[in-house]
Amino acid sequence: DTGVSQNPRHKITKRGQNVTFRCDPISEHNRLYWYRQTLGQGPEFLTYFQNEAQLEKSRLLSDRFSAERPKGSFSTLEIQRTEQGDSAMYLCASSLEVAVASLDWNTEAFFGQGTRLTVV
Amino acid sequence: DAKTTQPPSMDCAEGRAANLPCNHSTISGNEYVYWYRQIHSQGPQYIIHGLKNNETNEMASLIITEDRKSSTLILPHATLRDTAVYYCIVRGGATNKLIFGTGTLLAVQP
Numbered sequence: 001d002t003g004v005s006q007n008p009r010h011k012i013t014k015r016g017q018n019v020t021f022r023c024d025p026i027s028e029h030n031r032l033y034w035y036r037q038t039l040g041q042g043p044e045f046l047t048y049f050q051n052e053a054q055l056e057k058s059r060l061l062s063d064r065f066s067a068e069r070p071k072g073s074f075s076t077l078e079i080q081r082t083e084q085g086d087s088a089m090y091l092c093a094s095s096l097e098v099a100v101a102s103l104d105w106n107t108e109a110f111f112g113q114g115t116r117l118t119v120v
Numbered sequence: 121d122a123k124t125t126q127p128p129s130m131d132c133a134e135g136r137a138a139n140l141p142c143n144h145s146t147i148s149g150n151e152y153v154y155w156y157r158q159i160h161s162q163g164p165q166y167i168i169h170g171l172k173n174n175e176t177n178e179m180a181s182l183i184i185t186e187d188r189k190s191s192t193l194i195l196p197h198a199t200l201r202d203t204a205v206y207y208c209i210v211r212g213g214a215t216n217k218l219i220f221g222t223g224t225l226l227a228v229q230p
Contacts, residue, residue: 116161
C-alpha cells in the first residue's frame with residue numbers, strides 16, 4: 001500500500017461546471033476526512049466518514065458540495081456549479097479509529113497529496 | 121477554531137536543533153498533541169504525537185510540559201529539506217478530527 005491516493009492531482013475548470021475528485025484511503029482505514037486549503041492558510045475541515053457513514057459536515061460545505069463513500073473504501077467529493085472561490089487544494093486523509101478504553105493510544109491520520117482545483 | 125498558538129515564523133541554521141513551541145492552554149485530558157508539517161504544494165506529513173509523556177521517533181522529539189499547556193517539537197539536526205510549515209494540533213473527542221491553525225513557517229538557513 002502506497003498511502004492515500006488522490007485523483008486528479010490538478011483540475012482546471014470553467015466557472016459553472018461540475019467537478020468530481022476521488023480519494024483512495026489506506027487499506028482498512030475506516031475513517032476518511034476531506035479538507036480544503038487556500039493559499040497561506042492551514043487546511044480547513046470539510047467532512048468525515050466513519051466507514052460509509054458521513055458523520056459530520058462543516059458549515060463550509062455548501063449545498064453545492066457533496067461527498068460520498070459508498071462502500072466504505074474510496075470517497076468522492078463533487079462540487080456543482082463551481083465558482084472562482086472554490087479554487088483551492090482539496091485534501092483527503094484517512095486513519096484507523098478503534099475504540100479503546102485506554103487514553104494512551106491514538107493513531108495518526110495520513111494525508112494524500114491533494115487535488116488542486118482552479119476555477120477560471 | 122484551532123486550540124493552539126504558534127509563532128508565525130522561525131529561522132534555524134542548518135545542522136542545528138530547531139525548537140518549535142506551541143501553546144495549548146485549553147487542552148482537555150483526553151486530547152492529544154499532534155505535529156504535522158507541510159512542504160510547499162504537498163499534503164501534510166505526520167511527524168509525531170503524544171498525550172502526556174515525551175515522545176521520540178526517527179523524525180523528531182516532542183516535549184510536553186507537565187501541565188500539558190504547552191509543548192515543543194525538536195528537530196535535532198535541521199536540514200534544508202526541513203523547511204516547511206509546521207502545525208501543532210490538539211486532537212481528540214468523538215470525531216478525532218484535526219483542526220489546523222496557520223502553523224509556523226520554519227526556514228532552515230544554509
